[in-house]
Amino acid sequence: MTEGSTQTPAPAHIATYLDASMLPFPFCPGCGHHTILRELDHALVSLQWDPHSVVIVTDIGCVGLSDRYFATNAFHGLHGRSITYATGIKLANPDLHVVVLIGDGGCGIGGNHLLNAARRNVGLTVLVANNFNFGMTGGQHSVLTPHGAVTSTTRQGNPERPLDLCATVSVCGARFVARSTVFDQGLSGLIEQALQQDGFALIDIWELCTAYFTPNNRFTKKAMYELLEYGGWATGVLAQNDRPEYARAYHRAAAAEMAGFQGTGPSDERSLEPRFPADVQQRLKVVIAGAAGGRVRSTGHLLGRGAVLSGLYATQRDDYPVTVMTGHSVCEVIMDTEPIGYTGVPRPDVLILIAEEGLAKAKHWLAAMTAEDRAYVACDLLPLETAAQVIPLDFRNLAYRATRRNRAILSMGAVLRREGWYPFEAVEAIARETQRKEVATANLAALEASAHLLP
Structure with a gap:
């Protein structure tokens, strides 16, 4: 590098x-998990990806212990749900390299997730540590246990036919499907190939469970290769389907759909650059309590995003019953000048x-x-018992027609005007710039009418 160079x-x-x-x-001595993790490491070293761009996702089972051993991002969750978590991570950021480490037990428990991730062609690399039984919980049989195999739950031999995992995801349209064993010299290269696929890639990796399956069945390396041959289980790359990767296709479709709206693009807090001043000196907790179908949650979303547009941190937590359109709807919004960790609201301001x-x-x-807190209450709910200051909301005297569906935004607008947490223009800007034209028009009209709700 020459003197003065900024390269x-x-x-x-x-x-x-x-x-x-x-x-x-x-892992146990002789367990195939040792090899799978080493071969995954070799593949990553060959690719030289930024560790911050790699996510290892696991669930329960012996292989579920693996994520902590990698100096990358990691996510550990419930049994059989690793593919679901991985799908969410990939959808949130399609640029991440998301690797799922799952056992044969997890494939059975999370079979629905596996099928749909393959069907959608989500850009995940799924490495199945297939040792033919639930190794962590005592050697019970799984959906991949060979016919006739002895396990703690099939003492007379497994009467079931095992699932052909590769054929299953292949017919679902997975981009890349392969089968291998921990004894294959080319395993790291196969993993590297799977990692580079722009779509759903799965490798069914056969291995030994030396704690249970091997002693129960005298299952050795030789026996494994005999099972592959006599059972007609092909190895190597078994299927390649050229289809669009789901996460990127989803983002493109969402962007195209939003292009027809008045807003500038999909709802994305990362795109909100503060441009209004806020008048909040300490953490502020606001609760909106109304009825389902009353747009309580969307009103809270406007309030919170207006705060972000005013340079504040904001969180939103919603509560509503499974009936969705009947019953209560409660929205808790917290605003602060500092990052917000705990989002509970034991007492609202x-x-x-x-x-x-x-x-x-x-x-x-x-x-x-307490007497320092304010309760803005619809007149038809008064009187009520509380030590807080009670400010009535009288919808009857508005020239604007107040309905069950617009009470929330009318009230929020009136309260924001009175409390002055941040400029009213901020919440108007959020409605105008991020909502569909017809929704924004109705909300802006209600926000304008809110000026007359409180004296």
């Missing part, structure tokens, strides 16, 4: 993606109470509120 130095070569401080692996259904859910808040 960025080349990134250092990554020798391993494993966290040396966590080693050794916790401001409670906006607009429907009988919301009152039933808000009684504990009313009891907890």
Whole structure:
């Protein structure tokens, strides 16, 4: 590099993606998981991806212990749900390299997730550590246990036919499907090939469970290859389907759909650059309690995003019954100048109470509120018992027609005007720039009318 050069130095070569401080692996001697993790590491080293762009997703089972041993992002969850978590991660950020490590037990428990991820062609790399039984919980049989095999739940031999995992995801349209064993010399290269696929890739990796399946069935390397041959289980790359990857296709479709709206693009908090000043000095907790179908949650969303547009941090937590359009609807919004960790609201600073259904859910808040707090309450719900300051909301005297569906936004607009947490123009800008034209028009009219709700 010449003197005065500003050229960025080349990134250092990554020798391993494993966290040396966590080693050794916790698996049984002879367990195939050792090899799978080492071969995955070799594949990642060959690709030299930024560790921050890699996510290892696991669930329950011996292989579920694996994520902590990689110096990458990690997500660990419930048994059989790893593919679901991975799908959400990929949808949130299609640029991430998402790797799922799952056992044969997890494939059975999460079979529906597996089928639909393959059908959608979500850009995941799924490495199945297939040792033919539930190794962590005592060696029970799984959907991949060979016919006739002895396990703790099939002492006379498994009467079931095993699922052909590769054929199953192939017919669903997976982009890349392969089968291998931990004894194959080319396993790391096969994993590397799977990692580079722009779509759903799965490798069914046969291995030994030396704690249960091997001693119960005298199952050795030789026996494994005999099973492959006599059972007609082909190895290598078994299917390749050229289809659009789902996460990127989804983002493109969403962008195209939103292009027809008045807003500038899909709803995305990351695109909100503060441009209004806020007048909030400490954490502010606001609760809107109303009825389902009353647009309580969308009103809270406007309030929170207006806060973000005014340079504040904001969170939203909603509560509503499974009936969705009947019963209560409660929205909790927290605003602060500092990042918000815990999102619970034991006592709101401001409670906006607009429907009988919301009152039933808000009684504990009313009891907890103090004389410093404000409760904005629809007149038809008064009187009520609380130590808070009660400010009536009289919808009857508005020239604008107040309905069950617009009470929430009328009330929020009136409260924001009175409290002055941030400029009213911020919430108007959110409605105008991020909502569909017909929705924005109705909300802007209600926000304008809110000027006459409170004296």
